[in-house]
Amino acid sequence: MILRCSLSTLTPRTRVSLYSVLATPWIPRTSSSGYTLGRSTPPALPFLAEPDLEKPQRSGRSLRISGGNRPVFLRNLHPAFYSTCNNLHCTWDSFECIGLHGQDAENAFKVRLSIRTALGDKAYAWDANEEYLFKAMVAFSMRKVPNRETTEISHVLLCNVTQRVSFWFVVTDPSRNHTLPAVEVQSAIRMNRNRINNAFFLNDQTLEFLRIPSTLAPPTDPSVPIWIIIFGVIFCIVLVATMLLIISGIRQHRRKNKGPSEMEDSEDKCENVITIENGIPCDPLDMKGGHINDAFVTEDERLTPL
Amino acid sequence: MARTPGPDQPVDGGGEERPAWDNKLQYLLSCVGFAVGLGNLWRFPYLCQTHGGGAFLIPYIIALAFEGIPLFHIELAVGQRLRRGSVGAWTAISPYLGGMGLGCFTVSFLVSLYYNTVLTWVLWYLLNSFQHPLPWSACPLDLNRTGLVQECRDSSPVSYFWYRRTLNVSADIGDSGPVQWRLLVCLAVSWAVVYLCVIRGIETTGKAIYFTALFPYLVLTVFLVRGLTLPGAMQGLTYLFTPDLRVLQNPRVWLDAATQIFFSLSLALGGHIAFASYNPPRNNCRRDAVSIALVNSMTSLYASIAVFSVLGFKAASDHGRCLDRNILHLINAFDLPEQSVSRDTYTAALARLNASQPAQVAGLPLEACRLEDFLDKSASGTGLAFIVFTEAVLHMPGAPVWAVLFFGMLFSLGLSSMFGNMESIITPLLDLGVMPRRVPKEMLTGLACLLCFFTATCFTLRSGSYWLEIFDQYAAALNLILLAFFEVVGVAYVYGMKRFCDDIAWMTGRRPGFYWRATWKVVSPLLLLTIFLAYVALLASSPPHYKAWNPRYERFPLRQEKPYPGWVLAACVLLSFLPTLWVPVVALGQLLAQCRQKTRDPPQDRCPKPRGGRAC
Numbered sequence: 047m048i049l050r051c052s053l054s055t056l057t058p059r060t061r062v063s064l065y066s067v068l069a070t071p072w073i074p075r076t077s078s079s080g081y082t083l084g085r086s087t088p089p090a091l092p093f094l095a096e097p098d099l100e101k102p103q104r105s106g107r108s109l110r111i112s113g114g115n116r117p118v119f120l121r122n123l124h125p126a127f128y129s130t131c132n133n134l135h136c137t138w139d140s141f142e143c144i145g146l147h148g149q150d151a152e153n154a155f156k157v158r159l160s161i162r163t164a165l166g167d168k169a170y171a172w173d174a175n176e177e178y179l180f181k182a183m184v185a186f187s188m189r190k191v192p193n194r195e196t197t198e199i200s201h202v203l204l205c206n207v208t209q210r211v212s213f214w215f216v217v218t219d220p221s222r223n224h225t226l227p228a229v230e231v232q233s234a235i236r237m238n239r240n241r242i243n244n245a246f247f248l249n250d251q252t253l254e255f256l257r258i259p260s261t262l263a264p265p266t267d268p269s270v271p272i273w274i275i276i277f278g279v280i281f282c283i284v285l286v287a288t289m290l291l292i293i294s295g296i297r298q299h300r301r302k303n304k305g306p307s308e309m310e311d312s313e314d315k316c317e318n319v320i321t322i323e324n325g326i327p328c329d330p331l332d333m334k335g336g337h338i339n340d341a342f343v344t345e346d347e348r349l350t351p352l
Numbered sequence: 353m354a355r356t357p358g359p360d361q362p363v364d365g366g367g368e369e370r371p372a373w374d375n376k377l378q379y380l381l382s383c384v385g386f387a388v389g390l391g392n393l394w395r396f397p398y399l400c401q402t403h404g405g406g407a408f409l410i411p412y413i414i415a416l417a418f419e420g421i422p423l424f425h426i427e428l429a430v431g432q433r434l435r436r437g438s439v440g441a442w443t444a445i446s447p448y449l450g451g452m453g454l455g456c457f458t459v460s461f462l463v464s465l466y467y468n469t470v471l472t473w474v475l476w477y478l479l480n481s482f483q484h485p486l487p488w489s490a491c492p493l494d495l496n497r498t499g500l501v502q503e504c505r506d507s508s509p510v511s512y513f514w515y516r517r518t519l520n521v522s523a524d525i526g527d528s529g530p531v532q533w534r535l536l537v538c539l540a541v542s543w544a545v546v547y548l549c550v551i552r553g554i555e556t557t558g559k560a561i562y563f564t565a566l567f568p569y570l571v572l573t574v575f576l577v578r579g580l581t582l583p584g585a586m587q588g589l590t591y592l593f594t595p596d597l598r599v600l601q602n603p604r605v606w607l608d609a610a611t612q613i614f615f616s617l618s619l620a621l622g623g624h625i626a627f628a629s630y631n632p633p634r635n636n637c638r639r640d641a642v643s644i645a646l647v648n649s650m651t652s653l654y655a656s657i658a659v660f661s662v663l664g665f666k667a668a669s670d671h672g673r674c675l676d677r678n679i680l681h682l683i684n685a686f687d688l689p690e691q692s693v694s695r696d697t698y699t700a701a702l703a704r705l706n707a708s709q710p711a712q713v714a715g716l717p718l719e720a721c722r723l724e725d726f727l728d729k730s731a732s733g734t735g736l737a738f739i740v741f742t743e744a745v746l747h748m749p750g751a752p753v754w755a756v757l758f759f760g761m762l763f764s765l766g767l768s769s770m771f772g773n774m775e776s777i778i779t780p781l782l783d784l785g786v787m788p789r790r791v792p793k794e795m796l797t798g799l800a801c802l803l804c805f806f807t808a809t810c811f812t813l814r815s816g817s818y819w820l821e822i823f824d825q826y827a828a829a830l831n832l833i834l835l836a837f838f839e840v841v842g843v844a845y846v847y848g849m850k851r852f853c854d855d856i857a858w859m860t861g862r863r864p865g866f867y868w869r870a871t872w873k874v875v876s877p878l879l880l881l882t883i884f885l886a887y888v889a890l891l892a893s894s895p896p897h898y899k900a901w902n903p904r905y906e907r908f909p910l911r912q913e914k915p916y917p918g919w920v921l922a923a924c925v926l927l928s929f930l931p932t933l934w935v936p937v938v939a940l941g942q943l944l945a946q947c948r949q950k951t952r953d954p955p956q957d958r959c960p961k962p963r964g965g966r967a968c
Contacts, residue, residue, distance in 0.1 A: 158684065160690055161690065162690040162691050163690055163691070208687035209687065209688065209689040210683060210684070210687040210688060210689060210690065211689075211690075212684075212687055259498060259499075261497070261498075262493050262497055262498070262499070272479075272480070272482055272483045273476070273479035273480045273482075276479045276482050277479050277537065277538070277541065280479075280541060280545075281541050281544070284541065284544045284545055284548050285544070287548055288544065288547065288548045288551065291548070291551050291552070291556070291794070292551070292794055295551075295552065295792060295794050296792075299792060
């Protein structure tokens with residue numbers, strides 16, 4: 047069944063011819079086993095894959111709107127919209143993006159949202175209001191581009207919204223004759239990516255603009271890498287402890303040379319430095335600088351002050 | 353220290369009072385710490401995993417009973433009886449065997465070089481673990497900030513951090529590159545810590561060992577408890593421990609078990625001889641040997657339970673993520689609502705989609721996700737610690753804490769083994785009296801550590817990790833097996849079994865029984881000879897090659913297998929045989945000296961016969 051719909055009421059300057067194919071409903075059904083998609087699955091770039099507009103499209107109802115000789119968009123079947131679509135009254139809300147040629151096709155971008163992954167229980171449903179907000183954000187981004195300050199929400203066209211939540215969008219110029227170049231849209235979105243993300247409580251990974259690379263956050267390098275700090279701490283501790291041990295070793299050595307070694311074993315054999323007589327080591331005199339009788343060393347010299 | 357003189361009591365090394373352990377616990381902990389090292393953690397679980405799970409324990413226990421414990425007992429008894437380090441001890445047993453001590457000394461020196469380099473890597477990771485998120489969790493951005501660094505993107509953040517940010521490895525062993533300053537400073541700290549702990553010999557290591565030997569057990573317990581509560585741990589444990597008795601037919605398994613027990617106990621390095629030489633002479637070294645060997649094996653098992661539970665968790669989470677990636681592909685391609693396909697319903701959904709749209713499904717980059725494939729991924733050595741485990745730690749809640757604990761445990765495990773290595777270097781130097789008496793011990797240890805540090809800087813070059821593998825495979829393995837063989841033969845036949853049994857009876861109060869004598873005389877030497885020949889055959893069977901990390905390799909991130917260049921092969925051969933060459937060289941030298949003396953004084957004409965061994 048072919049349905050023709052005239053959109054002349056909406057686009058006085060464009061001649062509109064519409065047809066749609068009523069096959070099995072395009073709206074995906076929820077079933078216990080998951081989703082079934084009716085007739086087909088939209089390929090990644092549906093319009094590029096199917097340039098021939100005269101053929102009825104597999105994916106269910108669609109409308110082709112052509113302005114002049116160039117088809118712009120096809121109308122889609124968002125459930126909320128479908129009920130309002132009849133022969134005369136069609137709105138520009140959600141459009142199926144099949145049948146775009148060449149430049150227009152390249153100027154469209156696919157968007158994919160993963161709301162449930164990002165928000166879990168607090169996930170909101172994707173409905174027409176959210177789409178309106180999205181169009182508003184895109185229009186806002188375009189307004190920031192010089193020469194595009196007059197972009198309106200109605201210039202942003204969404205189409206092919208799926209249950210995944212993914213859709214295509216394109217921005218037309220005020221005359222609605224052609225679409226804005228992809229480069230402009232890309233740079234506008236990139237500049238305002240953060241605002242767009244925040245409007246939906248999502249981030250770069252859960253609100254994906256395919257073919258628009260996000261500016262990755264610069265790495266948060268602290269001025270001094272953390273490992274150097276820890277390294278400095280450990281090194282200082284080790285150095286101090288080693289110094290302490292060496293110094294106490296030297297002191298012990300000196301004390302051993304100074305005092306009588308009754309606490310040591312008398313089997314200590316000293317080669318050249320210390321000679322033992324009757325078990326008491328005699329220090330070389332030049333270490334003391336005088337004649338000192340070791341037998342009369344005072345108590346506190348032998349005890350360790352530490 | 354008053355001692356009742358035993359039979360043939362040799363003069364104490366050097367004549368001055370020998371340092372002694374503060375208490376028996378220090379000695380036991382030192383031996384346990386020396387034996388329990390990094391290999392218990394990253395080699396034993398790998399062997400269990402690849403050689404039939406629980407079935408590997410059979411050859412392991414047999415090797416422990418017939419090779420590990422008897423050799424260990426010999427080392428402790430020799431050290432305790434002769435009260436000298438390895439060089440002095442073997443010279444005392446027979447002047448012709450003095451080369452063995454020098455061989456042990458050389459091997460210990462080589463081992464401590466590369467062992468401390470591994471500790472350097474561990475220290476580097478430890479220093480980098482005090483931040484969140486961990487630096488190996490994400491790839492860094494490339495120069496113009498539009499994407500990730502390609503090398504990291506192609507491999508994984510963990511591999512990138514290990515090969516590039518840590519090692520900065522070159523693609524070829526011939527390409528040495530400059531010294532990596534980060535590793536150099538970590539090496540300096542590593543050696544400084546080792547010096548701090550061995551500065552006064554066992555006086556200081558005895559204090560440090562309380563911490564370094566016990567801390568790993570604490571951390572292992574914590575990891576065990578945490579690991580067992582993680583999802584997927586039980587699957588990991590059951591899969592990895594399930595015995596597969598068919599592996600026992602593979603001789604490689606027996607060889608691996610024998611070498612594992614051998615290296616795990618750190619035999620033939622001279623460290624145990626050094627430790628035992630500080631014991632009081634009347635100490636039950638037999639009981640010590642059996643208990644320390646058993647503790648070492650129990651630790652291996654304990655560690656492998658902890659490791660397997662974490663590996664099981666990692667496999668389960670990798671499997672889950674693989675499924676999630678596939679589900680995402682499906683959802684994105686077919687525009688299904690989010691979370692409409694769960695991990696459980698994935699297979700059914702895929703089948704349904706494949707039935708309805710096979711062409712499109714075939715175009716998707718779906719991976720095959722099987723849990724067994726993830727569980728089978730095994731890694732040993734540095735691969736386990738620095739790649740697999742670091743990745744597993746990333747997915748645990750509170751990742752930096754676990755990373756700090758893990759690398760702290762590795763560091764103290766390695767440090768306690770380093771104490772043994774350094775003791776086996778320093779004790780012979782002290783006994784030989786290399787430095788004049790007035791030079792304090794601190795300076796001797798300082799010089800030894802400094803020399804080792806400067807020599808080990810070659811491992812901080814860009815090709816350092818390749819050289820480390822060479823040292824590990826060639827310098828340590830063959831030499832130790834040969835030296836252990838000479839040890840057993842030297843004690844059983846040159847020193848004399850009867851004398852040795854008498855000495856042990858004097859020290860422990862009981863003569864060694866039939867089991868000991870049989871293993872010392874027959875079983876262990878045969879076993880060691882078989883292992884040596886099998887090892888040589890294994891090394892010779894394939895041309896030596898190494899696996900290089902080459903980002904330009906077409907099958908990157910797989911590692912590229914390259915053969916060693918000729919000069920490297922020459923170095924391998926040198927490393928394999930030079931330490932053991934001390935044995936024939938010194939024996940020959942002694943023979944020449946004796947015969948020269950014989951010709952000089954003809955009436956005293958005797959080339960001393962080797963003291964023979966009658967069976968006890």
